[in-house]
Amino acid sequence: MNDFVHLHVHSEYSLLDGLSKIPKLVSQAKIMGMKHLALTDHGSLYGAIKFYKECKQEGTNPIIGCEVYLAKRSLKDKETGKDNENYHLTVLATSYEGYKNLMKLVTIAHLEGFYYRPRIDKETLAKYAKDIIALSGCNSSEISKTLVEENLDKAKKLAIEYQQIFGRDNFFIEVQRHQFEKFKTAHEVGSEIYNELDRMAQEEKKNVEGAKKLSKLTNISMVATNDVHYVLASDAQAQDVIICIQTGKIISETKRLRMIDSPTFYLKSTQEMVELFEDIPSAITNTLEIAKKVNIEIPIGQVAFPSFEVPKQTTPDELLKELCYERIASRVDKVTPQIKERLDYELSIIAKKGYSTYFLVVADFVNWAREKAIISTTRGSASGSLVSLALGITTVNPLFFKLPFERFLNLYRPTLPDIDVDFADTRRDEVIEYVREKYGKDKVAQISTFGTMMARQAVRDVARVLDWPYTKADRIAKMIPFGPQCFSPCGWSCHCAKYTH
Template identity: 30%
Template sequence: MYLPIHVHSYYSFLQSTLSVERIVQKYKELGARFVPLTDTNGMYGFVKLAREAESLGLKPIYGAYIDDPTNKEKYILIYAKNMIGFSELCLLISKRHLEENFQLDEIVKSISENIIIVTPSLELLKQLPPGDNIYAELKPDKNQKYNTKQLYQYAKSSGYKYVASSPIHFEQHDDYLFLKILLSIKYRTNVDKLKTDERIDEEFFFKDEKLWNRIWKNLPEAVSAIDEIVDACNVELKLCDYKFPKFETPNGETSIDYLKQLAWERLNQLYQEITPPLIKQFEYELEVISELNFQDYFLIVWDIVEEAKRRDMVYIGRGSAGNSLISYCLGFTSVDPIKYDMYFERFMNKFRKDPPDIDLDFSWKERDEIIRYVFEKYGYSKVAMISTHVTFRGRSAFRETAKALGFSEMEIEKYSKMIPWVNPAALPNIVGLKEKFPESQELPFDEEPWKRVVDYASKLTGFPRHLSIHPSGILVAPDRITNFTALEFANNKGLGLIVTQPDMYGVSDLGLVKIDLLSQRSLGVLRDTIKQIEKNENK
């Protein structure tokens, strides 16, 4: 049975109508034993793929579509065979986004045996030696018929493997207009003005088994190659298997011993009398930290706090870290948890395996400086900002859909004002606006042509649009971050800020640990006020 291995989700950003969840469900409905994901230059949906595939008993196939920046028609599909290949996949995607002079022709020459390459490009294929990991991608679309024939003839005569591939960008033929709307938003045009090179073939959807069998009936070996690729790909992502960065202690002590030493010294400074209950709480917290293997995390936060003190920065620890005696001793917070009888288990306990949530507020004037310190101290290859996935909300989905369908700005402006800024999770369907919001009562969404706009805008609500930067999350990894996930520039590339492709939830599921360094404008105001008072007093 033929099943596609070239599949795009909505994490190809306005090039697919399919969520990761829907793709996994569809493959289950088709009776598949596997489910692939090959988003454009990205691994944004890998964690969702892992979770959803596991829940439905399917084998996830982690891949990506990597194109050439100077020629988007030239691309490769790459699939990770194992965890080494997975790390290589993350690195290749990162290079595609971060290297100014990225050249696909050069990249393909350096790919190892831990990766499978599939390409429809005859030019690229000729640069690669025939082997078990190299396949020509044979596509049945009418626009590429001649090229596919040439590719097949060359592959067969030159000893290359080839695989049947019908790319998937939408679920069924009726969804093609929705795909055109997405493409119109991407290219800032409308559905009637999409250029040929901006379109996606209208045949790139899931077809029934009979039609696919008819398409590939003369090339059974190309269909069999799909099973070869699936069998060769055996990546097991261990979600929530935490990977803590290593803190280098000054004299080679173990991390837990050094943490105990630092905390004990400060404990004796903070308390006049070291009572048995105080020692008991101190040792209990250290035991929990050690058992959960969080000692290096605590030391890195301590190091950041110490550097802030050395630079005379204003900072405040917030959140449940204030419930911890060890946090108090390390200077994360100035609140005495013993004096106020605060409950440590709200912050950490043996039955909660998630990393502790330690938030540090800095002046908005000084936060960038302390972040730069973290990058310099722990290495630019091991530190990154965490992304957020910016999604379409009700109003933006309505505006963009209406523009794509050719409505004038005047018409769009008139009705978009009546749509409140609504979180997609709170109101996933624009149709429900009238029931909840008085300002939406006059919306003519039950009548054409606006009914069609709303139908498509409702589908668009919640789709990812681009990446932004998490307001506080910074990631410190034990090794190169690209061993675990891919990186790219945030939406404003000019700022030079590099972010993880997964958001904070995906990063956490991958077992990577974030530190929250927040920007607090009021701290800057307080600092300026104190300085001005001191200046006035010294006059």
Template identity: 30%
Template sequence: MKGFLYGQTEYNILKNSARLKDYLSMAKTNGFDFLSLTDSSMYACYKFYMGCQEMGIKPIIGLEYQMLDEDNFYSKCLLYAKNNEGYKELSRISSLVKLKNINSFLDIKDYKNIYFVFPFFESILERLFKQKNNDSNALNILNEYLDKINKIGGYIGLSYTNKLESIPLVREFSEYISKFNVKTLPLHQMKYIKPEDSIVYECLTKIDGKPEKISEFDDYSFLTNPKEDNNLNDFINSINLNLFQNKIALPHYPNTKGKSAYEYLGILCHKGLEKRGFYFEPYLSRLKYELSIIHKMGYDDYFLIVWDFICYSKKNHILVGPGRGSAVGSLVAYTLGITEINPLEYDLLFERFLNPERVTMPDIDTDFPDKDRDKVLNYVKEFYGEKHVCSITTFGTFQVKSSVNELAKIFGIDNERIKKILDMIQERGYDSLLEAYKGDELYDFLYCAKNLENLPKHIGTHASGIIFSEDNLEDIVPLSYGAGDLYQSQFEAEDLESIGLLKMDFLVVSHLSLIDQMIHDIKDYSIDQFRKIPLDDKEVFKLLRAGDTLGIFQMERQGFRNALKEVLPTSFNDIVALNALYRPGPMQSIPEYAKRKHGEKFEYLHKNLEPILKETYGVIVYQEQIMKIGQKFASYSLAEADILRRAVAKKKADVLKQMSSDFILRAMKNGYSKDIAEEIFELIYRFSDYGFNKSHSVAYALFAYKMLYIKAHYFNVFMSNIMNHAISNKTTLVSYISYAKSHGLLTQKPNINVSKDTFVFLDNWLYLPLKTIKGIGDNIVNDIVKERDANGLFRSFEDFIDRCHPDKNVLEGLVFSGALDIFGKTKKEMIESQDKQQQIYLKYIKGAKTKEEYDFDTLKEKEYQFLEMNLEYNLFINISEYYQKYKCIPLSKIGQKIYVNTIASFSDLKEIKTKKGDLMLLGSIEDDITTIRFTIFPKAYETIPYGAITKNKLYAMRGILETDNKGEPSFSISKLAPIE
């Protein structure tokens, strides 16, 4: 039989450069009968097995196991699964290697469904055999090993291909062991595909910190004609694997009521419906229908599992998101408290979530604050068992920049040249460069960079996915340690879902964390109160109609704010519609939606569209509307209509033709003319990829609305929290500070006796955190605050120095940020006190004080250096006379498409060339309130002297505010002049 037993892939991370897809393809091309996977982990096991099945090649599942012998030398042992039980044993061993770092043969010897193959090279066998002529004890130990191998039915793997210069040694060893009757197998280890890839493999090992050199006599490439013998044929024929064929049963929720999952779910849902106050028709009929579909599809336990950890969260005062995605369309989810949105109130469709005619796993994603997610995960781990819940492996891969930078260290290429190489790769691509650099010293570098790209570089953890299993996970997938206290599967998410394991997403949503902290900061306010916020609050709608949504989830972009000012929402449904419309493509319908909302007359294509499209003024906004059109005109069930919607959205010609014919025939049977049927189908076709999931849009609109409610009624709490959230993003923070100022909430410079690691609200001022000062990290802030809390406020500059002993850089940051201004000294005096003689002068000469200070420009520059903003030394302080002189208005008050004069400084500049080769300028301008993008087009740019535009300088400028193709405002500057 043709194949080899020691194949490894890129999932042997940083130890092999052979891509799995290339490995499988080469085996198919060369007519292999079998193929092995013997990585040192089992990350690629599922992909490999299914790939072999698809290509008609017998898969051999193995594992490379590193054993530590008595002399502290590592020896390799290859383990192969004989059958399905053997696969489970391999999975357990792979788990134990990762979890307990096992490295002895004693740890694995009792597994009965595994073949043990001991390679000669890089093993105790090679070491002892080489020593036998000089050490009689070595010969005795070798003979003992050979006896043990024979007794356990093991094999010795002999390679006549990897180390060509060692073939005589292999033959000598083979002859020596023949008297022991130990079975041998031809063993070729593959570390890369093509012989020329040896350099790529060597680079990987150097990146791994375990450099290996492949000599000209070594060959670890794909062997197209591997050695065959009878032992190998018998070995392969004896292996019988039939894996991943049966879907794994979903885990059961262990209810204590002695009821079936179906019965218990029904009891909970009816109680929930009654508690919600909707225990009447049509709710009862909808609930009965949903429960029957859920039961028929076998998902009763799924809903109970989600209900249970949501219950745990709410009982423990953990804020849970209101729901997301199509699950919001389920009444069952609403009655259980999994979602907080009544699907009948918003005409949401269950079939968009669970389609009985297209069986897929339910997908209920849940949102948690970052500080609480681990509490929920620990709960489910304890409840279901640590070997029944795990996180999911992801792979970080080499990208162009990372592969080039890693290789630069190996090839000794300096940073300047690397920048040029990256530019060349981006402009010309690898293939063109390789052709151009043949024979050049750079060729090997480029060849390696190309072949490293997208290879796994390190292991990560899926951001949200968690796996649940009824059975012990070790029998299904190999495990390792993950983030937090959970085990982690060695398989990726798509592999786990393909074999039938239940994946649920526990998401961390930063805005939910923000809301959670806001609720905590509002006195006498609870999570339960927050859930019951009225959806017709006048103050909220004032903000919406003004486009005043800075800091609001999904509504912060200027384009969205402009859309709000255009639509002028008067109901929650308007917010839902805008959430769905504000996306590339659909946003072109926003002006039409707005005009119709404000009274412009329009006609429906057919009168039967009116009940479906009335809420969106005849504009198709939601996928659910498309489904209802299919139901109304062609008598599709909602399940069939969902299939229609999905199929049409894919735009496949053959499918479209079939769907179109079917729809038109069914519509005509319902009494519609062929022309109308064709027009309605065209309408469905046109909007199939424009329509948005209404369930998801309602959920996100509710999320945003509740943030707006806090902003409208607890502005100071809202602002302090979003500013804390933006501490590490100075551009956003500066815009928030300017916005707060425009609303009467002033930000004060840091204060050594007030400031902490977050914003402090005191006496109607927001004090900047100490860690916004450049060079002052969490540890320094913690030390200062700890000293202040323990021994009282700092009484003077000298007292602070004596108690905290700041180094030069920290002191400069504190001085120039203004944090030490409370002590009454000038900044120059405090900085010069670092000089020892000056310190003596200040300390011992009574009353000696200097009132000298740095000039304004220096103070402004230094404040910006350490805060990346100017609070005290601001360009825009005392410039009201210039607003009058140049007849200017602030950036925040400029209306669209009106030529105006304004005063601003440039905060971001980028000169680019047009397709015609003309120069133009892009970037950002700002005043003390607003930051906005700008453009100076070529014609205007020609009139401006070179170098006349610099950052942090005031300019009077004339221009017009326009909207770009993304819906974002941009100020087009036609003239400008510096303000001296």
């Protein structure tokens, strides 16, 4: 029976820290017979939806969580020298409601608490703790640091405080074992690496022994985790390289973050975890008990447009049709039967898909910008829509240029069509502010994009970490052709569309 569930897992969305790609994480968990899996990236939910979809596809129960940064004082305190450091805490959503609370926590951490890291505080945790399970955290947590100091009384007070925040059955004492004692023997006694591993081994021992005492003292259950940063044990060296890229270090340096010295931060099997915690079997079985509490169903694919005010006794479909026929005459030389037929066709598709409000909203802010003399242009497949032309969203007559509407929208397209509108850089903020004010701040979001290293840059970065001469790295990088780049499974850089990473 598979009694262990990984509840502390980092993906590549723990930027330049985690190495694990989500599809590989989920597939490896399935290969090992695990029916549940958590994702707890540092201070973010960047990979949550991708993880959710991948888990659902593989028949795995997705446990969406986050390793949050907890301010030592208030999240509003940002004093140099006092608030630079923070604690870690592992939080897991048990339902869609919990997931929404998790999103609120992460949003507040970025918008209000950001100081070196996106931080929250206990007051904020208490406000959004519903349907969230918390684990006390890794060796950087508040309770762990207190246990290392062997201050059991303080640890007890903290544990009770967290229990009051999350609920009696929703707080657990987290324990980890990364075998620093075992791996220190690979280094010379007295060397910097040996001494550092010895220090971490002593701290980990104090932490686990202290956690046992704390659990008995408070009757709070323990839970075993592995601080997963890569999928396979063989990935340890690659993860060490990205750590060096993040910190600007060279791999041969000893005074740096060196997770490689204890290469145990991988997705361990149930058997490995059972053996590691054979003295605390309940810490293993409790992971499954937690996983059984989790049932997150995210309504993906549902369209949620902002509310667009229409005249009484009029529907968005009717208003859209009325506006199109009012305005089309000013957009074309002559309203021909062909134009009427195309308009009716497009409007029928838009109505059947339920997208009339979408067109009304886009037309509203595009025309507002035009009235304010803010330069804009619409690009992409929206130019194939006569409705877009009639509303002033585009300036291209699709009939004249023989542009098909179906490329933009058809009955069988499963996703929402996107209308890409570019505004003058110097006045783009005015448009965003208009939309926020009219439709509500909670209805407007700006989408983040992730910068990824293309093959040439990756070669240069890795070469720097390995302390290779720049000329050597540059020569290798220049052998890689320009254009779409990737490293295929066979190891060659290629242009083909077959491989996507």
